[in-house]
Amino acid sequence: MDPAAGAFLGLLFLLSAQPWSPVVAGNTYTCDAPLASTLPRESFSSSSELSSSHGPGFASLNRRDGAGGWSPLVSDKYQWLQIDLGERMEVTAVATQGGYGSSDWVTSYILMFSDGGRNWKQYRREESISGFPGNTNADSVVHYRLQPPFEARFLRFLPLAWNPKGRIGMRIEVYGCAYRSEMVNFDGKSSLLYTFNQKSVSPTKDVISLKFKTRQTDGILLHREGQNGKHITLELVKGKLILSLNSGHASLSSPDAHVTLTLGSLLDDQHWHSVLIELLNSHVNFTVDRHTQHFQAKGESSYLDLDYEISFGGIPGHGKSVAFPHKNFHGCFENLYYNGVDIIDLSKKHKPQIHLMGNVSFSCSQPQNVPVTFLSSRSYLALPGTPGEDKVSVTFQFRTWNRAGLLLTTQLQHGPGALVLVLNDGKLQLSLSQPGHPARDVTTGAGLSDGQWHSVSLSLKGNHLSVMVDGEAATVAHSLRGRIDSGDTYYWGGCPDSRSGPGCGGPLAGFQGCVRLISIGDKAVDPITVQQGAFGSFRDLQIDTCGLMDRCLPSYCEHGGECSQSWDTFSCDCAHTGYTGATCHSSLYEQSCEAHKHRGNSSGLYYIDSDGSGPLGPALVYCNMTDTTWTSVQHNGSHLARVKSSNGESPHPVFFKYTASMDQLQAIIDRADHCQQELAFHCKKSRLSASHDGTPVSWWVGRTNETHTYWGGSLPDAQKCACGLQGNCLDSQYYCNCDAARNEWTSDTVVLSHKEHLPVTQVAMRDTGQPHSEAAYALGPLLCWGDNSFWNSASFNTETSYLHFPTFRGELSADVSFFFKTTAPSGVFVENLGITDFIRLELHAPAEVTFSFDVGNGRCEVTVRSPTPFNDNRWHHVRAERNVKEASLQVDQLPSKTQPAPADGHARLQLNSQLFVGGTATRQRGFLGCIRSLRLNGLALDLEERATMTPGVEPGCPGHCSSYGHLCRNGGRCRERPRGIACDCAFSAYDGPFCESEISAYFGTGSSVIYNFQEHSNYTFSKNSSSFAALFHEDLTLAGEMATLSFRTTGTPSLLLYVSSFYEEYLSVILAPNGSLQIRYKLDRHQEPDVFNFGFKNLADGQLHQVKIHRDAALVSVEVNQNARRQVILSSGTEFNAVKSLTLGTILEPPGADPDTLRAGARGFTGCLSAVRFGPAAPLKAALRPGGPPGHRARPRGRRVPLRGGGGIRSPGAGGHPPARRWRRWFWTNRWGRTLS
Template sequence: LPLRGFFLFTMFLLFLFPLQGAGGWSPLVSDQYQWLQIDLGERMEVTAVATQGGYGSSDWVTSYILMFSDGGRNWKQYRHEESISGFPGNTNADSVVHYRLQPPFEARFLRFLPLAWNPKGRIGMRIEVYGCAYRSEMVNFDGKSSLLYTFNQKSVSPTKDVISLKFKTRQTDGILLHREGQNGKYITLELVKGKLILSLNSGHANLPSPDARVTLTLGSLLDDHHWHSVRIDLLNTQVNFTVDRHTQHFQAKGKSSYLDLDYEISFGGIPGHRKAVAFPHKNFDGCFENLYYNGVDIIDLSKKHKPQILIMGNVSFSCSHPQIVPVTFLSSRSYLALPGVAGEDKVSVAFQFRTWNRAGLLLTTQLRHGPGALTLVLDDGKLKLSLSQPGHPARDVTAGAALSDGQWHLVSLSLKGNHLSVMVDGEAASVAHSLRGKIDSGDTYYLGGCPDSSSGPGCGGALAGFQGCLRLISIGDQEVDPITVQQGTLGRFRDLQIDSCGLMDRCLPSYCEHGGECSQSWDTFSCDCAHTGYTGATCHSSLYEQSCEAHKHRGNSSGLYYIDSDGSGPLGPALVYCNMTEDTTWTSVQHNGSHLARIKSSNGEGPRPVFFKYTASMEQLQAIIDRADHCQQELAFHCKRSRLSTRHDGTPVSWWVGRTNETHSYWGGSLPDAQKCACGLQGNCLDSQYHCNCDADRNEWTSDTVVLSHKEHLPVTQVAMRDTGQPHSEAAYALGPLLCQGDNSFWNSASFNTETSYLHFPTFRGELSADVSFFFKTTAPSGVFVENLGITDFIRLELQAPAEVTFSFDVGNGRCEVTVRSPTPFNDDRWHHVRAERNVKEASLQVDQLPTRTQPAPADGHARLQLNSQLFVGGTATRQRGFLGCIRSLRLNGLALDLEERATMTPGVEPGCPGHCSSYEHLCRNGGRCRERPRGVACDCAFSAYEGPFCESEISAYFGTGSSVIYNFQEHSNYTFNKNSSSFAALFHEDLTLAGEIATLSFRTTGTPSLLLYSFLSFLGSLQIRYKLDKHHEPDVFNFGFKNLADGQLHQVKIHREAVNQNARRQVILSSGTEFNAVKSLMLGTILEPPGADPDTLRAGARGFTGCLSAVRFGPAAPLKAALRPGGPAPVTVTVRGPVAAATRCAEGAGPGAPAREATGPLAGGAGACPRPALLRCSARVIAVVIFILLCITAIAIRIYQQRWLYQKNESNIPQTGDNAETALKSEVNVQNIVSESQKEYFF
C-alpha cells in the first residue's frame, strides 16, 4: 500500500488515501474477511483515527474494528469503554468521522476490519491516523536472569516510592520485582496464572499474620504476549497499585510502613541470598519496557553497565515477537475444518485452548469405515472423549477439572489399536477396550463446531460450539499453520478471527457490587449475590428497608431488623432493634458494655478508658444518626468517693469520647462544655456547691444518670473515670444503647402545584449503576417525576398515562424504555412507590407490588451513562409535561435528597404533603383509626380493645375469685355529646337502644358455669348463649355442641346479632323483640343478683369468673381497656372489685390462624336447637397455650340495681404491678397441668 506521511516534531499525521483526496481503498470482494493493514515503520503512540468513504463513489464503511500489533502477528483488538469493540463509520462517501482514542495505545502495525458497509455499494475507506513518536527502552529476561539495583540512601524519599514499567510475558508465572528489609519485611510483585499479585509484609511481630501480610491482585489474561502497564505508589502507609488503568488502594493498619526496606531492589527474579520470601517462585520470562524506580531509568543504567546495576544471567536489550498464531472462535456457529490423512490406523490430535464457557464441542472427526466417530467435548469444565461405533456402546474417557478458568490448557488425544486416551496439562486418562474392526482415520477434523450441512456424531446436537481460543494445533504429526487457513490454502472455516485471541475477562473490572461473586462466559457475566444482603443483576439493590420508620410503615411490629441506611450505597446493612410505639419509632443499637461495670482503683496510674464496640460500624452509626430526628444515649455514673471533676477548679477527672474522637465533659441536658449534670440544671444536687451528685465526694453510694442528646457527638465510644485512687473510693458505670427517633428522609416531601415548576439538584452521578426510588401521589393523568440530560445521554422517569409509569434512558445505544402498567390508575391520590435501576446488565422498574419489568442491556454496547445537566425533579428543562402532585423520600443511589429545603425557595413548590391515611389506614387494625400527622400517620386505638402502634396488642387480665370489672356509661345530664361527632362514645349517651351489636372476647378458664353477657358455659363446659331483650319474655337460649371449652385453653368468641327484622337477607321473627333497650353498664366477672335473671344465670353470676379475659369488646366499648388503661376519651367510669391483674397476653403461646368453629341459628322463642357447627380449619403454629378465659358482659336495664352494684363496700383498685397477683391467679386457674393445644376461635 502506498503510504504518505510526515513527522512534525514529536507528532505525526498519517494520510492513507488522504481525506478530501481522490481514490481510496476498496477491495475486489466485499465480505467480513477483508482488512486494511498499515505499517507505521516503528512503534508509535496512536491517539486518534478518522475515516471517510471512497472518493466520488457509493462505497463507504458504516462500522469497523481496529486492531494493532508490534510485529505484524498476534493482533489485539482495541476496545473503548472496556467492552465496545466496534467503531462508528461513515454514512456517506464525503463526511469525515473522527474518533479520539481513550486511552491511546502503542503499536507499529494497524489493521482496519470492516464490519458493515453501504448495502448499495461496496467497502470503501480513506483513513487518517494521528499520534506521537514513542520512546522505548527494553530489557529481555529468559526465565533464569535478573537485575539487581542498589541505590544511594540519599536518593530515596523517606515517605514515597514510585515504580513504573511495562511488561510482556511468555509464561503465566514469574517474579517481576522484589525488595525486602529487616524483620521479614518485603514487597514482591509476581505474575501468577496471568494475574499480578502485589505482596506486602510489614514485618510487625505484634500483628497477626493475616494483618502483617497483605496481597493485592489485579489484571487477568496478562499472558497474552501483549504489553501491560504497571505502576506502584508507596506513600508511607498508603499503597496504590495500578495495572492497565485499573487501580486498587490499600491503607496499612496503624503505623505500618512499607518503605523501611533495604537499599536494593531486584527485577525479573529474587537473588539467591534473599531469605525473606519462603513461597515458591519462578523468574520472569519476557520483556520489560521503560522501567523506572523513583524516576531512575533502570534499563538505561543497565545498558551502560553502571555500578549500581548487577546483571545476573542472560539479559538482552531487545524483545522478540511471538510466532504462535492463536485462533478465536467468535460464536457458537464457528468452526475450523482441517484435512487429515485418511486410512491411518491411528488418530492423534493436540492443541491448546482457553475459554470461560463450561461446555462446548472441541473436536469431532468421522472414522473412515462406518458411521463411527471420535468426539471431544468440554462438559461442566471437564473434557470428555467419546468413541462411537455402530453396534457398540460409546466409550468415554473423562479428564481434567475446572478447565473453563480462562487459562491455556494443553490437550492431546489419541486412538490407536484398542487404546483410547486423552491428556490434559500433562495428566493422562485412558481406557482400553476391545474395539470392533479396524480403526481408520477420517479425512476431515472439525474443531470448535460443525458446518450446518454436517449431521454426524457430535454435530447438530444440543451441545453448542466452542467459544474461546485455540493455538498450537497439530493433526497427526503435522503442526497446522493458521495463516495458511486464513489465506485460503488449507481447510475452511466460518466466523473465526485468525492470529488473535479475543478472549476478554468480563469480571475485570467486576461490576458485581457489595461483595457479589462474578462468573462469566464468552459473551456475558453474572453475579452471585448470596449472603451479601443485596439483590439484582449486579447485587446493587439492598434487600432491607432504609430505617425502622420504613419497617413500621410496612406493618412490621417491634423486633430485630436489618436496616440499610444508604440503600445501594457502600455501608451495608446493620442489625438494630426497632421499637414501634404509638407515637414514633425508635432505633436501638447495642454495644458490648450495656451492663453495670465496676471501675477498679487506678493506683495513680491515670485514667483507664473503657472502649465500646457497637453492632454497627461507625459509618453506619453516623448514617443512622444523620437521618434521625433525635438521638440520645443514657450514661449512668455510680460513685462512692469518686468525682466527675475536682473541687478546686472544676477540672474534669471523668469524661467520655464521642464518634469524632473528641473528649467531652458535659453531661446530659446541659450544653457542651457546661460540665453540669441533670441535678445541676434542676438545682437539686446533693450538695448545692456542685453541679453533679458525684462531686459531693461522699462516703456513700450515689449516682448521676445523664441523657446525652447532641447528635453530632453521639455515640459514646469511650468512658474514662479517673478519680478512683482515694481511700474507700469506688465507681461504676452503665452505658445504654444508642437510641434514635424517626427518619427525617422517609417523610421528606414536596408538593408541585404548577406544571412549570420543578426542583433542581446537582447532576446525578451513576455512570455504571443508577437507581432512583421515591413515593408519589397525584390526580393528574401524566407528568415527569425525574429527568437528567447529557449531550446525547439522558435518564427520565414519568407518569406517561394514568395507569403507566415509564423509565427511559439512553447511554449511547439508542433510547430504551421500561414500562409498568397497572390494572388500576395510579392517579388515585394515594402514595405509590417507584424504584428504577439501570446497570451494565439490565434496566428494571417496579411500582408498588406489581411485577418488576426488566430490559436487558445490549451485548458489548455502551455502558456508561454520561450526564451533565442539573437533575430536574417534578419537571423538565423545557418546562413541559411537569408533574402535579406530591413526591417524597426521593433517593438516588441510596442518597436522600432534601426536597423540603429546596421547596422552601422554589416558586410553585411547597414543602410537605398532607394526606397519608388514604394509603396507610390499612395498618390500623381491630377498629383502630388512622390519624394524620404533619410527618406521617398514627393509629388511634382509643375505641379498640387492642393497643400498640397498629392496635394489634390485645389487652388481657387475670380474674380471681369474686373479682369483677363494671363499665358504666355516663348519663346525658353529666356529659354533653356532639351528635355529629365521629366518636364511638357518642353512641352511648343517655339511654342507648341497640338494634344489633357485635361482641368479641377471648377467654381461658377451667371453671363452670361462668357468666358471659347472659351467655355462659354450662356445667358440662359446652357453650350456651342466652338473649333476653324483653323483660316480659323468657330468654332465647342456644346450646352449641362444641366440646368442653372449660379446658384451660384459649378460645375466641365473636357474637354478631343483627336486627334481622330490618334485614332482608334473613327472615326471622324474634320471640323477645329486636332492640336492646337502656344499655347502662357492662360487667365482667362476678355479678350479684342480676335483675330479671333466670336461675341458671343467677348461679353463674354468683360463681363469677376465674381465669383470663382478653380483647373484650361490646360494640364500641372496650371495658378491659378502660379498666387497665385509664384516661381514654370515652366518657365512662370503671369500677374494679377483687383481684384483677393485668396480663401480658392470655394467648401467650397460641399462634395466629388457629382452627375456628362457626355456628349460626335463628333467635326463635324458647331454647332453640343449634345446627351442627361447621369446622373451619386454618393453618396454625402450635405454641404452648397455658390459661383458659371466660368473659361476662351483661346489659342491665334498671338503674336501681346499677347504683347498688356501684357502691358496694368491697371495691378495690387495679394493682399497678401485677407480678405477685398474676402468679397467684395463674395458680388459681391451675394452668400448670394444662396440655398445650391450638387456639380456638368461634363465630356466631
C-alpha cells in the first residue's frame, strides 16, 4: 500500500474509532454525572443482607447511615449488589468503597449489566480481563473509568475477593449520563424499506450506523442493490456479521468482484452490538463492537453506484436478487442512521420515504429464557427428577468451545443403572449401563464444540433409547431388562464432591459452557428458583447469563495461523505458515542468505524472511555460498525469447513474475549492500531508440512502475548504452550498438545495479516491424549480496553510554533479537519504560541472561542460565518474545525458557519512553561490549548510524573469528573481515567458503601427480620458520607426520601414496592384490622396510574409503573409514629425513623401494582420489588449483588427469581471495617424457 493510501485508511480508522451516537455527534459534552447517589433506596437490591442496617439501600458512596454500607448474610462468591438506574443510561465509570469504619471491603469484583434485570452481560476490560481492582481499606475510593462505556439500566457488582480479616462490604457509585434510544423490532417476517432522493445522497460516501440485538443466529440486517448484480448486504450468519459487497461490473476473475468481510462472534446473545459501515468510493470500513476491518478495492471499483433505496430487516419480495438465499432478521435495531438520517424516527412518523412490511413495532421485548454458565470443570447443576415415571425425558440447549466434557448424569431407579451423556470429540455420546448387561451407547452429532447453541432431546422409554441433536435423531432399540424409571436427581456438568458412580471420577472433566431451556419430564426448569435456593443445588455457576466468550476474536494468531479455543484458552495452529510459537509470531527461517551461511549452510535453495516476525512472509531464494554470499531470486522469463512484428502502434510488452512478492523483493534489496540484474538485448535491424530524435522505442520498467530507457549499465540520467558512455559502439554515430540497425545480430547487454529501480518487471520492444527485423531479450535473476543489518553493530565503551531510539511498539506481540559479546559480568542490553509497564533484557550475571517485563499483572522474569559464562568475548545470540499467551527467552542453542501469561490478565504492553540500547534511563548498569543485528518485531535498528553521533559508543565491532572460526573446516584458517570472516583454505586439502568442498580427481591408467617438497628459489628459511618450505627442507628431519586420503577403486594392486626422501627413505601406501591395505615405512635405507598388513576388508570394492595415518616417532596409528583402528611399532627408524616428493598414481622404479611397492607403483592407480593431505601439504589441490602457498610444486605426469566434481570445485581466486603469485610451472608428460599439448 502506498503511503498516501495508508495514511488515508489510518485516518478512517481513527474516525471510526470515535463514538458515532447521533445524540452526541458534533457536540462537546461530559458524561460523568453521579447516577446512583440520587436514586431512592428501593433502587438498590442484593442477594442477601447481614442485617437490616447492612441492606443494599445503604450502599451509596460515602454513605454513613445504617451500618455504613452493604454486607451480605454470607460472604461467598454467589453474592451480588444490584442497582436499577430507572432507565437505560450511558455508564462511563464506577467507584467503590468498603463499609464505613469497618474491616469489611472487597478487593476485587465483577461488573455485570442488563437492560431489563435479566440476561446479564459481564463487562470485560481489554476484552478479556473480568475482574476489577477493589479496595484495600474501608474508606478510600477506587475509581475506574470504563473504556469503552456501555448503556444499561441495571448494574450488578459481584464480589470475587474481600478482606480475609473481615467480610464483604461495599459502597458504590456509578457515573454517566442520559442515553437517547429509538428502537424498532422485526419478527423474522417483517422488513423496512427506505427510499431516498438522489440529491440527498453523496456520490462519494455512504455511512450506515446501528445497534442490534437478537437471539437468532441468522438473518438479513440490510440490503441495497444496483444493476448487473451489484449489491451490498449485511447478514448475520451463525452469530457472525458478514458484509457482502459486489461491484457488479468487475470481471469474475477479479478478486474485487465479490468481497466478504466477516466480523463479530456470538452475536446472538440478546445483547446490543454496534455496527458502523463506511463506504468511500473504493474504500470500505466495517466496524462491529470496536473491531474494524479495512478494505480498498483495486482499480476504479465503487460500491456506491446503487439504487436509491435500502431495506432493513430483510430483502423485499420485489428485489432483483430473487435467488439470493436469505432469512429475515428477528430482533431489534436501535438508533439506525443512514447518512445521518434517523430511519426509526421517520418510521414512527410514517413518512412517505418509509415502507413497512409485516409486523414492525417500536419497542424491544426482553428475553424469556435464562441461561446458566458452567464456569469450571467442577461446576454442576443438580435438579430433581420425577420419581415413579417409567420413562426418562430431558431436553435442553448448550453451547461450548470444549470438545469434551461430562454433560449429564442420572442414576436410574430400581437398580444401579445409570444414564451418562458426554461430549467427546465434538460429538454427543449417550451411554446406558445396567448390571449384568453391556453398556448401550448412542453417538450423534458432529462439530458441536463450535460455540453455537445446540438442542438436545434425550428419551428412554420401553426398549427405545434415543438422543436427538438439532433435530437429527439417533435411536437404538434393545430388550431392556426390568423397569426403567426416572432418576431422583439429574446432574449437569461435574459431580458434587460427595457423589460417586457412573460418570463421576472418569477421564472426562465436567462441562464448561452455557445451558438453557432445561426441561425434565416435560416440565420446564426455572434456574432463577435454583439461584434463590428454592429448587435444586449448584456450584460454580453464573445464573441468568452466558459467559461464553470468543477468544479467537480478535484472533491473536499471526501470519495466517488458525485459531482454536476452549473455555479458558486459545491455541494457534502454525502448520504451513512458516512461523512458530504460541501465536505463530516467530519466523522459522533466517533473515538472509548471509545468516544462513553463518550457520554453516552450503549453497542451495532456502527460505529467507527479511522482516522476521513482520508481515511479509518467507520467500524462496537460491543462496550461493561463495566467499561473497549471493542471493538469487528467479522469475518466469529467464530464457532467451525472440520478438518479431512489433511496432509503435503495437509494442511487444513482456511481464516478469518473481518467486517473491514485490514487498519481499523490496525488503531483500533494501537489506543488501549491492544488487544487480543482467538484461541482454539482442538485435537485428531493431533499434532501442529512434534515429531521428532519439525517442526510445524500447524500454523496461522497475518495481516502482517507472519506465527506464537506459541500457548497457549506463547511468539512469544518460540516454546512452554502455558502449555510448565508453565511446566504443559499433557505429560512432549512435550511443547503442543496436541503434545502428545492422543486418547482422549485435547486442547491448547491461548489468543494472541501481537498487531503486530493481527488479525489472517489464520489458517492451516496438521496432521489429520492418522486413528481416528481429530482436531477442534475456533477463537474468535478481542477484544481491551483503546484509546491512546482520553485521550492523556498536561498541559500548562506558557504563553510562547508551543509544536511544523511538518507543518500541509491541502491545500484543513483542520480540527482540540480537547478538552480543562482552567481558563484563553484567549489563543492560535493552530497556523501554512506560508509566507502570516496562520491558528489559540484561546480562544479569556472567552466566545468566534475564528477560523481565510488566504489562500490568506484576513483574515477570524469564532467565536462561548457561553452564559456561557468557562474558567470554564471543558472540551470543539472544531472542526474547512476549505475547498474550507466554513469554520466552532463548540464548544460543540452550533450551528455551517460557513463562505462561496469567489467565484473563492484562494483555497490552504500554510503553512511552525512548528505547534505550546498551544502558538505562538512569545511566546505571550499562552494558560494556558489543551489540549487533538488533531487531525489534523484525525491524532492524541502525546501531552504526546512531553510534556515530553518540559519545562513548563506536560503530562496528571487530573480532568474529572467536565465534565463527569453527565454520572453517579441514584445516582452513579464519581471517577477520570488518563485517564477518573469511576462511583461508590455502593450507587445506579442501576448498569452498568453509573449506568443505572436497577436491578430487579421477586417475586413468598411467596417470600420476608428483608433489615436490622444495623451497622456492626466492625465499630462504631457517629451521625455525613455519612455512611449508621450511617444514620440508632437505636438512629438516620429521619425527612424525599425518597423512590422509580418500579413494575409490576396483583395481589391485594399486599405489595410493608414495613419499620419498633424498636418502632413499620412503612411505608407501598400497592395496595388495587381495584388496587389503598395506603400509610400508622405510626410515633407514640400510634396513628393510617395516611392512604392515591391515586386513580390515577388501577395499578395492568400488566404494569410498578414508585412510588416516599418524606417526609419532616409532608409533604408527592407522584409521580406516573412521572406525577401524590399529597401532603398530616401527623397527626401521623413528625419523623421516630430507623428504623429497610425494607421488599419487604411477611411479617408475623408485630407488630403494621393495618389490611390492615397485609392482604397485608400476601399475599405478586407476580410480578416484580426494582429500589427499600429507602434513600441511595438499598435493591434489596444488595440482588442480593455480595459486596457493609458495614453497612447493605439484607435477602431474603421464596422461592428463581428468577432473571429476568433488563437492563444488571452483577456480582459485573466485570468491574474494586474490590469486597467489604464479610461481609454479606445470609439466604434463607421458611416461617417455614427451610434452603433451
